[in-house]
Amino acid sequence: MANRSHSFRMPDKPSLDGIEAKWVDVWDESGVYHFDRTRGREDVYSIDTPPPTVSGSLHIGHVFSYTHTDTVARFQRMNGKAVFYPMGWDDNGLPTERRVQNYYGVRCDPSIPYDPDFRPPEKPDAKRQIPISRRNFIELCDELTVEDEKVFEGIWRRLGLSVDWRHTYATIDDNSRAAAQRAFLRNLARGEAYMAEAPTLWDVTFRTAVAQAELEDRERPSAYHEIAFHKPDGTPVHIETTRPELLAACVALVAHPDDERYRDLFGTTVTTPVFGVEVPVKAHRLADPEKGSGIAMICTFGDTTDVTWWRELQLETRPIIGWDGRIIADPPKGIDSEAGREAYATLVGATVHTARERTVGLLRESGDLVGDPKPITHPVKFYEKGDKPLEIVTTRQWYIRNGGRDEDIRAQLLQRGRELTWYPEHMRQRYENWVEGLNGDWLISRQRFFGVPFPVWYPLDADGNPRYDEPLLPTEAQLPIDPSSQVPEGYTEDQRGRANGFMGDPDVMDTWATSSLSPQIASGWERDQDLFERVFPMDFRPQGQDIIRTWLFSTVVRAHFENGTLPWSTTGISGWILDPDRKKMSKSKGNVVTPVALLEKYSSDAVRYWAASGRLGTDTAMDEGQMKIGRRLSIKILNASKFVMSVAGENADTDASLVTEPLDRAMLAALADVVEEATAAFVAYDHTRALERTERFFWDFCDDYLELVKARAYDTESAEGASARAALLIALGALHKLFAPFLPFVTEEVWSWWQDGSVHAGPWPSAAEYRAVAADGDPAVLAATAEVLRAVRKAKSEAKLSMRAEVEHVVVSGKRAESARAAAGDIAAAGRAAGIDFRATDEGELSVEVTLPPAEEDGAAG
């Protein structure tokens, strides 16, 4: 900045039009956002960018949170760090499957052979989906996600994200699959991953197991049915249930051990109505005497409490609901009577809903339904992406330990949460709550098609049954592998599915099992060790509050096991975007706003301005008014920059020694304060404060300082004029930089009018540097001067005069009059005052008397 003369290349009529396209191209060609991988870990700032789900559409909430991260990235880059800012795409899993089904009008049927010539129909018919092979289906998934990713990248570039586009990954690509499989094999080898056959929450629509983290409760209508069981002597025992259709799956009754009403029954048996099955009556602390009749029927399985009872009381297993949510063909053990079997036969193949009606009918016929069902509304567990209640089905699944069944691991993971720096701090509480509330390990297998397959085969015995306890594993060098098309060591393809042959594990991993490795995948773990050492563990994980229990937690789990460290030192949690009615925006509510139209209407910088005005962790209303203000600010920066440059003239000099006037020094002293505050705010992940302070200074700079020094700056003869011009340019450079993280396009535009290179390459402004130029500058001078100017304006405004009107005389008095005196000439010029006096007194802070010329008589001018 010092000893530098500038020439200017600004347009006559600056505009925001076309500014995004222009700079997106320039940045792409110059590589200004490229990660410099010659730098060591201590000089690097690395970001674990959330990979957006490409099968969805970007909405304004994405723009909001990604902008926050981008302001951080830009600050760190300007401040001297090599910023590692990759982008991932989450194209793995169920959302992609659903999108492919709808987009092409197909569905996956793994029993169909591959058709290399298959092409999807021109006009897909969503109601008549064409069944295709798994391989054809996956090809379509790959095809469509590539297209979706192009669209997303285009929007991100237009928004001005300073991503290094050479570093992208997709959660289904080869590297991600290899990483997910490698991490899984290592988890398995260390005993952190295991297979178990157990009751599992099951979505009957998608026919897949579902993890605890993917559940949500929904209020559903139901009804209490009072049903009579019978003691051996025939006397009834009344229970109440909302799930009478599970009567055939009943394995016991249970009451609280202290419940006097049922104490005599414990250890005895009763008989189920209709099916005539003898079941034990048990005591268990979880039975609530207040609910229903105080005694409940335990079925395999109606809810998670049933699972607990079943496990702890070591009860029989009598499942009746199949993977498709329908009643299975074979009656469970225990239904031995002819009548019982006949009754069961009427339920076979029925959905849960139909089975309920039929069972109630059977109970009415047998006289064991007491009264009418009593309607209630109660919460029911759903898969968050599903629309039918979850059932509980016993299946074989893969799990990763997460502390849900292990106090040591739980304590270690809680400790990791405490080591992590959270913005805002209170979000840590959600992590703690979640980890403390875990009630089982992490179920990672899904019975789906488009995902990372488990890298596992099983040998088949002489009867063709898989030996699950002797899995066949690939070496890490072979990864990624697909066990459904590749063959384990020592076998040939013709042994697939045959006795004494082998079978591939048919399942795929849950999408979180891959995305939980995003830091490792992006950092080149086991693929690019040099890169890995420069960027891992990463610095920052930005993400939404809704996925603390999934993405954040599972990422901590994986890094804890694999790397023995946190995956990053800091996390920043974004708030929700609310629509103008303060409702959370979500696809299901249909109130989502798509961002492209807003970017076009207000400019990218304007939309970023709105986003940057929302703090981390704070829900923020979608507000076009803020975007309007952002646009106004952008235009103001164009105009103010142009003006300062035009006043400065050709070969303007910014040598610090030229700045001699008290007002100029005062302004620069105030600027130094702003730089200091903005820098501290960025370091503390408070981008909003950095923006606020910068903006406040900028508007004061324009409204007051610029007006005050305008006349003086035009004077090319005097030293005072040179002081103003140098100060103006120095401040302008600082403002361009301070705004750069928020408004990358307009700042780059104005920067290009007088500087070489990119403003985004830095350096970030230094408070010390401005303080040195300001020397003895006192911000009080600027404050007092601006206040006097405001008083003059007020007098004119109240007299309904033009700001250009002449003032006869101004008298400034009070304790702070002396501060304003230092800028007497500027005040007189800006206020168009013929005379001005200062009277330092001890009374009052600052008062201003303005004498206007006598008003002309009405009509006198006419």
Place this chain on the structure above:
RNA sequence: GGGCGCGUAGCUCAGUUGGUCAGAGCAAUUGCCUUACAAGCAAUAGGCCAGGGGUUCGAGUCCCUUCGCGCCCACCA
């Protein structure tokens, strides 16, 4: 039932360890074509800081409590 966050001008929000903290912007109103900007500029008006108690010389700011809003978790016969 447990936990977290929020309640400050009509609207959106600042207010960082208690002491010019009662603020900003928008909207409203009144004016000004002022040679960077009329998608601009200047000025005016607006609030018992949700209610009640307490600590303190002093409280939007700390403590207790009530009410309202939002979210997470648990329960779910």
